[in-house]
Amino acid sequence: MSVLEIVILLPIIAALAIWLGAPARATSVGAAILNLLIVLGLLFQFKSASAGGSGMAFESARVVLDNPAITFGVGADGVSLILALLTALVTFAAVWQIAADKPAIYHIASLLIAGGGLGAFLSTDVFFIYAFHELALIPTFLMIGLYGHGEDSHRKAVAWKTTIYLGAGSLVLLAGLAWLVLEYSGGQKLTFDLNALRAQAALTPLPVEKQGLIFFVLLLGFGTLVSLFPLHSWAAPAYATAPTPVAMLHAGVLKKFGLYGLIRIALPLLPQGAQVEWVQQALLFMLLGNILIMGFVTIAQRSLDQVLGNSSVMHMGYIFLGIAAGTEIALQGAVLLMFAHGISIALLFALAGRMRNQLGTLELSKLGGLASHAPIFTLLFAFGAFASLGLPGLANFAGEVMVFLGAFGSNGSTEFGPMQWAVVVALWGVVMSAVYMLRAFRDIFQGTANAGLFMNDPVLSQRIPLILLAAALLIVGCCPWLLLDLLKSLSAAKVAAM
Secondary structure, three states: OOHHHHHHHHHHHHHHHHHOOOOHHHHHHHHHHHHHHHHHHHHHHHHHHOOOOOOOEEEEEEEEEOOOEEEEEEEEOHHHHHHHHHHHHHHHHHHHHOOOOOOOHHHHHHHHHHHHHHHHHHEOEHHHHHHHHHHHHHHHHHHHHHHOOOOHHHHHHHHHHHHHHHHHHHHHHHHHHHHHHHHHHOOOOOEOEHHHHHHHHHHOOOOHHHHHHHHHHHHHHHHHHHOOOOOOOOHHHHHHHOOHHHHHHHHHHHOHHHHHHHHHHHHHHOOOHHHOHHHHHHHHHHHHHHHHHHHHHHHOOOEHHHHHHHHHHHHHHHHHHHHHHOOHHHHHHHHHHHHHHHHHHHHHHHHHHHHHHHHOOOEHHHOOOHHHOOHHHHHHHHHHHHHHOOOOOOHHHHHHHHHHHHHHOOOOOOOOOHHHHHHHHHOHHHHHHHHHHHHHHHHHHOOOOOOOOOOOOOOHHHHHHHHHHHHHHHHHHHOOHHHHHHHOOOOOOOHHHO
């Protein structure tokens, strides 16, 4: 069994062991720690393991079917390894945060979501990339409906809305992937192997207009899973309602699947599809909807969980901007921002969950003055909040700057085109982020509590995963080259040949 297969299957086997009666907390935390250590080891070995020039490392394949050709193939490039690291970090923090009085299903669901995410990021077969993501969605729906926050009717309504949106998006995505496989199989034996499809795309690329049509179908499918405007309205209620570990894993990790799919599947196989004029204009309008409209919506929120949920939707617009630009620096920035956003939003949801458990509310009007009673909690929240608004020195800043610079210079000239105007408009999102995040920080931690609510700092053992997430934001923010060195060959033009 290859090391990547172990990384994928370990959380799934741990979930099965818990279901069969193994101690839930010890099993899930142990599996999460082991996976994190393995992924860190793979990062250190990646350069030498991928020295052959293909950009992939740790590859292996097991034939499942001959016709159509489906293999349980695994492999890692820089993008997938970065997202595997994100998954391992957030999984460790999420399972550690589960309180001792919670039923074992919390650990099982968290591990299944993590295993599905890792399978989607590390598989090299389109069938298994899709299937692993669907595996991760099932416990998400169930946990929202059964154990989410709020009244029973509210939980079920949110769960059904999320199921309908993501189910419809998955069907559209399946249609786009099937179209793609049929086109590049050329009437021969169908293959779902991503490397074979890339080789065929490089040898006989599709006509530009057809690339644009297929890319747009994939954009709608993947975009729904990422909450691309206007297909976004499921996301904020789902994150606000979901149990804390599920919110951390879905917003921090699983939401990146759609972005990963566009970078790993759509751009390599349809390198000119995103540049078709009508496709790019549609994408620019939609991502500006994420940034501007959702920015105003977030400013209007008066509850921390709603602020975080809508903020997460808003920040997807910056990553889509990097994908739309397709330049090397913009795509590198998009991947870096995927990692940074995943860490920062997971940290914030973890802290919001702790706040809800101690205070019983996340309404900003009822909070205040917490900094004087919980200084460590305040500092950790500051890391997540200030990273989210793009403070220099934290990971989000480096990703956002690279996206803006790469997108603004995408046409290679000094003329202003649609992309340059989109960048200028998108910059106002940074101002909006500062408004709602600084206001939330002031209302929660400064002044005095209007309702007389106070909380205590987490004990030392409870701080460990939170400090780890905050440290990741600081380390990557100060040394972004630690991750960027894995992405040297990433661009829309080059990615098809990887």
